[in-house]
Structures are given as structure tokens and as C-alpha cells.
Amino acid sequence: MTSRSLPCVLLLLSVLGASGALGARPVPASAADGMAMLQRMETARVRGSPSLLRTELDAQEAKAPKDPMPRLYRAFLALPSDESFSEFKALAVMYPENPWPHVGMGLVYVRWKMLAEAGPPLEVARKAVPGFAPALWADGLRLQAEGKKAEAEARLREALAKLDAPRIRTDLGLLLAGRPGGAREALALLSRSVKDWPEQPEALQVLSRLAREAGDAKAGAEAGALLVALQPHDKEAHRRQAEAWLAAGDKTQAVKMLERYATLGGAEPAVLATWVRLNVELGRPVDEEKALVRLNAATPKDAEPLLRLATLAEAKPDLAVTEARLDAAAVLAPGRADIQVRRARLLLTQERFFEAVMAYRAALAAPERPVPEAAEELAQLSRKLRLPAAPAKGTVEQINDRVSLGLVALYLEHLSEKPDLKGNLKVRVDLDATGRATKVVVLYDSLQDTLITHHAQVAFMDAQYPPGSESPEHQYVFRPPPR
Incomplete structure (x- = not known):
């Protein structure tokens, strides 16, 4: 009796020992906890801080070395990669009852587009824990990648029924967004998902579009604002968000997005032109000038930004900047009469009559956008x-005498107002080979009578000297007649 009982006792001890060992097996993370951790990983990727989460997982593993979940999560963080797949495979062998390694292998295969190989590990996970929502979710992604949209939708709905997690809601919503008639439900699912988990660029982009298409421009813009916050260095995200705010009627927010777009290097002329226009509508000349400078750089052959910059400078007033802008515009569009007339009128206000005459003449010779008042x-x-009435011509002496007639007439007129007016005027006329003046330089002017000086400059500029003449100098002495 005793001898037959010994094997039974040993067998019982063996079973108890085995039961104790099994009982010591680490418990896999629940579907909810695991999906929450996957969500944290995606957030870390979007925020650019996966290394911080990896450090946290290293600390967890050091604290509980027998728990495979920190190792599993670290593999998920590296997904998809050869390293992550090898880790999932090793953990699946060590912990066959844990569905998470099989889910990981399936996701790696899906990301690698090895869809035939993705099915078996996901099936193992579903059998290990019947109704395991993460396995159903991953299988839905596999079916979607295979182009089986109806089966994918059914699987994702099954997963969502088991676990109402933002990640599952998002993938079902994205699937429905691309299906005819699915926009309304997709909008609802994505709205709930990003409310619980806003760090989802793709979901936010689709949600913004769906909201606008549904006629809720404000909701679309608000979703887009969250997206821009996640992509602060993406100029195209800012451009799209500017369009969303415009659709919602918020010009102030749209301007902010467009300025950021330009700061990030955005240089699409139509977008920059919108930025300019909105600043005009909002009555912000300082910001408008900033936008125009960007637009001018993006459209170096277009005179319009320069002309508007000239207008803004003139309103300050800053005549030097106004003139520089108009001069640059005239170089870009030499055939436009209106630009030359603006230059002439600006020069008139500064009593730069010689230059004003030349600008008016350029305007009258220009074929585009004539100004009737210019003549x-x-x-x-x-x-x-x-x-x-006619330019002086002949020898140097004849031209000198002819010009002196007009100068004397002006001088005598001005003596009636300034009886003590006197002084000298000396100019040099630079000539080309044909005897035409290319420049008239004032060498000395103690008379300081603007009209007389500018009369001389225009008259000598118009004069026709004999071909081959050297550049002459003309000097006049103005003294009042004896009383």
C-alpha cells in the first residue's frame, strides 16, 4: 500500500510544481492597457520623443525583468523592423499564451506588405484569447491592405464592439471616409477619436476635410488647427489651415497661418498674394508691407508688388523708399506709362524738375497703360x-548762346522777387559719338535757383552737338544790372 502510494505522491508533487510554475507566468497586458500603450507610442512618434518612452520601458524592464510586456512594447516602438520582428518571434516562443507577440508579428508583416504571412500569427492571437480586440483590429488592417474593404470594415467593427479605443475608432473612421456613403459615420467616429486622442495627423486632416464637406467650416478649421499644432514646421499644413480658416470666415487666423507659411519658406505666389489681400482687408499696412516683400521676392519679374510697396512708403511718407520702389518697378516694366508718371509726379514734389521732365517723356513714349493727363x-x-520750343543745335558756342537766352529770361523774372539774386552756374555735358548728351552734370552752382539750374540741365540734355565733339563745359555768371 505504501509502496504504491509513493509514485502517486511524486506525481501529485510534480503537478503542483507545474501548477506553481504556470501560476508564476506573467499576465499579458489587457487589450485596453496594450492599446493605450500603442497610443502613447504613436503620440511619442508624432511629438518626436520616442527615446523618452524607450527609456521608460527600459526602467520598467529593469524593475520587473520577468515581465515580457516592456520588451514587447519596446519592439512595438521599433515596428516595423527586423529587430522588432525578431523580438516578437522570440517572445511568442517563450510566451505562447500571450497574444501580443503574435499581434506584433502580424503588424510587421502588414507594414512590410507581406499580407499572406500576416494572417497566421493574427489567427494564433485570436485563438489564444478569443475576441481579443487588438488581434481583430490588426486583422482588419490586413484585410484593408488586401483590398477587402467590406471584410476589413466588419473586422474593425467587431474589434470596436469588443473595445471602444480611439485607435480602432480612427482606423474604422478612415476606412469609412473613403467609402461612398460613409462620410457621416466617419465624421462621428473621427470626431470622438481625436477628442480623446488629438495627436493623430492623418485623422485630423481627414476630419477637417469631412467637416468642411459637411458644411461645418468652423469644425473643419478647428480640426486643422490641432493638426498644425502637431506639424509646426510643415508649411503646407499652414497653407491648408489658412484655407480652412478662410472658409470659416476667420481672416485673422488665416493671416497668422499665411505668415507662418511664408516664414517656413513657402513661396507660392498665389498664396502670398492672398496674404497680401487679407492684410489689406484687415487694414494692416505694416503686415501688408511684410507680405509684399515676400511676394516681390517670389515674383521678381512682376512690378505690381513694388508699386504697392511704393504706395505704402509714400503714405508714411518715406520718399526715398517710394522712389526706390518706383525706380525698380520701372526697370521691370519699361513699357508702362503709368509707372513713369508716378515717378514724374514724385519728382515734382521734390522740385527735381529735370528728372521729372525725363520721366514724363518716358511716359509719353511708353506704349502700355497710358495716362491721358501726362501730356x-x-x-x-x-x-x-x-x-x-526746339532744341539747341550747332557749334558748342552756338548752343551755349542759345541756352543762355532762356537762362537770362528766367533770371530777369526772378530778379523781381529776389533783387539781390546772383551767382555762377557751371555744367558739364557728357556726349556720345553722335553728339547727343548722355548726362548733364552740375559742377558748380552758387546761384541756387532751382528753375534756372534745371532749365540748363534739360536744355543741354536736348541739345544736338556736332558728332565727335568732346564733352564741353558751360559756365554762366548771373549779376543784377546796375541800378
């Missing part, structure tokens, strides 16, 4: 300067 304005200026 009369030039005629008035010519009368004010007492310019001769």
Missing part, C-alpha cells in the same frame, strides 16, 4: 522751366 502735365512743367 498736359509735361506742358505745364515745360512752361514753368521756360524750355525752348
Whole structure:
């Protein structure tokens, strides 16, 4: 009796020992906890901080070396990679009852587009824990990758029925968003998902589009704002968000997005033009100028940004900047009369009559955008300067004498207002080979009478010297007649 009982006792001790060993096996993470950790991983990737989570998992493993979950999560963090697959496979052998390694292998295969190989490990996971939502979710992704949208939808709905997790809601919503008639449910699913978990760029982008298409521009813009917050260095995200705010009627927010777009290097002329226009509508000349500078750099052959910059500078007023902008615009569009007229009028305000005459003449010769008033304005200026009806021509002496007639007439006129007016005027006329003046340089002017000086400059600029003449100098002495 005793001898037969010994094997039974040993067998019982063996079973108890085995039961104790099994009982010591680490418990796999629940579906909810595991999906929450996967969500944290995605957030870390989006935020650019996966190394922090990896450090946390290393600490957890050091604290509980017999728990495979930190190792599993670290493999999920490296997914998809050869390293992560090898880790999943090793853990699946060590812990066959744990469904998570099999889910991991299946996801790696899906990401690698080895869809035929993805099915078996996911089936093992579903059998290990019947109704395991993460396995159902991963299998839904596999079916979707295979192009089996109806089966994928059914599997994702099954997973969502088991576990209402944001990740599952998102993937079902994204699937429905691309299916005819699925936009409404997709909008609802994605709205709930991003409310619980906003760090989802793709979900936010699709949600923003669906909301706008559903007529809720504000909701679309709000979703887009969350997306931009996740992609602060993505200029195209800012451009799209500007469009969303415009659709929602919020110009102020749209301007902010467009400025950020430009700061990030965005240079699409149409987008920059919108930025300019919105600043005009909002009455922000300082910001408008900033936008125009960007637009001008993006459209170096277009004179319009320069003309608007000239207008803004003139309003300050900053005449030097105004002139520089107009001069640059005239170089870009030499055939536009309106630009030359603006230059002439600006020069008139500064009593730079010689340059104003030349600008008016350029305007009258320009074929594009004529200004009807320009001819009369030039005629008035010519009368004010007492310019001769015909240019002087002949020898250097003849030209000198001819110009002196107009200068003396102006001087005598001005003596009635300034009886003590006197001084000298000396100019040099630079000539080309044909005897035409290329430049008139004032060498000395103690008279300091603007009209007389500018009369001389225009008259000598118009004069026709004999071909081959050297550049002459002309000097005049102005003294009042004896009383």
C-alpha cells in the first residue's frame, strides 16, 4: 500500500510544481492597457520623443525583468523592423499564451506588405484569447491592405464592439471616409477619436476635410488647427489651415497661418498674394508691407508688388523708399506709362524738375497703360522751366548762346522777387559719338535757383552737338544790372 502510494505522491508533487510554475507566468497586458500603450507610442512618434518612452520601458524592464510586456512594447516602438520582428518571434516562443507577440508579428508583416504571412500569427492571437480586440483590429488592417474593404470594415467593427479605443475608432473612421456613403459615420467616429486622442495627423486632416464637406467650416478649421499644432514646421499644413480658416470666415487666423507659411519658406505666389489681400482687408499696412516683400521676392519679374510697396512708403511718407520702389518697378516694366508718371509726379514734389521732365517723356513714349493727363502735365512743367520750343543745335558756342537766352529770361523774372539774386552756374555735358548728351552734370552752382539750374540741365540734355565733339563745359555768371 505504501509502496504504491509513493509514485502517486511524486506525481501529485510534480503537478503542483507545474501548477506553481504556470501560476508564476506573467499576465499579458489587457487589450485596453496594450492599446493605450500603442497610443502613447504613436503620440511619442508624432511629438518626436520616442527615446523618452524607450527609456521608460527600459526602467520598467529593469524593475520587473520577468515581465515580457516592456520588451514587447519596446519592439512595438521599433515596428516595423527586423529587430522588432525578431523580438516578437522570440517572445511568442517563450510566451505562447500571450497574444501580443503574435499581434506584433502580424503588424510587421502588414507594414512590410507581406499580407499572406500576416494572417497566421493574427489567427494564433485570436485563438489564444478569443475576441481579443487588438488581434481583430490588426486583422482588419490586413484585410484593408488586401483590398477587402467590406471584410476589413466588419473586422474593425467587431474589434470596436469588443473595445471602444480611439485607435480602432480612427482606423474604422478612415476606412469609412473613403467609402461612398460613409462620410457621416466617419465624421462621428473621427470626431470622438481625436477628442480623446488629438495627436493623430492623418485623422485630423481627414476630419477637417469631412467637416468642411459637411458644411461645418468652423469644425473643419478647428480640426486643422490641432493638426498644425502637431506639424509646426510643415508649411503646407499652414497653407491648408489658412484655407480652412478662410472658409470659416476667420481672416485673422488665416493671416497668422499665411505668415507662418511664408516664414517656413513657402513661396507660392498665389498664396502670398492672398496674404497680401487679407492684410489689406484687415487694414494692416505694416503686415501688408511684410507680405509684399515676400511676394516681390517670389515674383521678381512682376512690378505690381513694388508699386504697392511704393504706395505704402509714400503714405508714411518715406520718399526715398517710394522712389526706390518706383525706380525698380520701372526697370521691370519699361513699357508702362503709368509707372513713369508716378515717378514724374514724385519728382515734382521734390522740385527735381529735370528728372521729372525725363520721366514724363518716358511716359509719353511708353506704349502700355497710358495716362491721358501726362501730356498736359509735361506742358505745364515745360512752361514753368521756360524750355525752348526746339532744341539747341550747332557749334558748342552756338548752343551755349542759345541756352543762355532762356537762362537770362528766367533770371530777369526772378530778379523781381529776389533783387539781390546772383551767382555762377557751371555744367558739364557728357556726349556720345553722335553728339547727343548722355548726362548733364552740375559742377558748380552758387546761384541756387532751382528753375534756372534745371532749365540748363534739360536744355543741354536736348541739345544736338556736332558728332565727335568732346564733352564741353558751360559756365554762366548771373549779376543784377546796375541800378
